[in-house]
Amino acid sequence: MSPAFELIAGDPSLDFANTLSGDRFHAPRENLNEYGDLLAFARQAGLVDASCARGLAERAAREPGEAARVLARAIELREAIFRIFWALGSRKKPAPADLGLLNGELATALAHREIVARGGSYSFGWTECDDLDQPVWAIAVAAADLLADEDRGPIRMCGLAEDEECTWIFLDETKNKSRRWCSMRDCGNRAKARRHYERAKGS
Ligand SMILES: [Zn+2]
Numbered sequence: 349m350s351p352a353f354e355l356i357a358g359d360p361s362l363d364f365a366n367t368l369s370g371d372r373f374h375a376p377r378e379n380l381n382e383y384g385d386l387l388a389f390a391r392q393a394g395l396v397d398a399s400c401a402r403g404l405a406e407r408a409a410r411e412p413g414e415a416a417r418v419l420a421r422a423i424e425l426r427e428a429i430f431r432i433f434w435a436l437g438s439r440k441k442p443a444p445a446d447l448g449l450l451n452g453e454l455a456t457a458l459a460h461r462e463i464v465a466r467g468g469s470y471s472f473g474w475t476e477c478d479d480l481d482q483p484v485w486a487i488a489v490a491a492a493d494l495l496a497d498e499d500r501g502p503i504r505m506c507g508l509a510e511d512e513e514c515t516w517i518f519l520d521e522t523k524n525k526s527r528r529w530c531s532m533r534d535c536g537n538r539a540k541a542r543r544h545y546e547r548a549k550g551s
Contacts, residue, residue: 352385352392353388355392358501358518360394360487361487361493361494364389364393365430366517367385368426368430382415382416383415384408390483404478407480408480422484424449425484425487425488428450429491431446432495436503450488450492450495457484460475460481461485461489462474502520503520504518504527506528507528507539516530
């Protein structure tokens with residue numbers, strides 16, 4: 349099975365923001381249509397481990413109402429994460445309401461955070477493996493970590509954002525801070541072809 353999501357942003361919380369794709373202001377394409385999509389994203393992004401994911405899928409099938417509520421909350425969090433990082437990318441201050449929403453989810457997440465011992469090593473895990481909220485906790489923690497990371501690169505939006513085609517955001521981790529495209533293969537090539545066409549038309 350090919351992976352459902354393109355993880356190009358350099359951070360899982362930004363990849364999560366990008367699960368609403370296309371131009372989100374004018375022609376958004378929703379990629380999270382059911383709890384299973386949220387779970388598939390979390391699996392692919394390494395936010396939920398395989399054994400927990402199996403249990404979560406079973407539980408979501410048993411409790412569809414609760415799964416739908418969690419998905420709705422995840423989407424609210426996603427929109428706040430997007431607005432926060434879009435603001436940073438535009439050199440603006442994030443709205444206090446969006447930081448408040450993130451902080452609320454972060455507080456819930458941290459109440460479920462724990463150290464797990466495996467062999468001789470220790471890692472962060474979650475108090476419950478079968479709580480449908482687990483992907484939301486992981487995303488909230490990832491977004492907070494990224495926001496608070498003083499050494500991270502700048503946040504950028506795709507070079508095709510102005511053309512109302514792609515509003516994906518990403519971390520610019522290039523040495524000379526020159527990343528312009530969400531993906532060279534996709535938007536980068538499209539922009540290149542367009543410049544080529546306009547040059548040809550002009551000459
Ligand atoms: Zn793009």
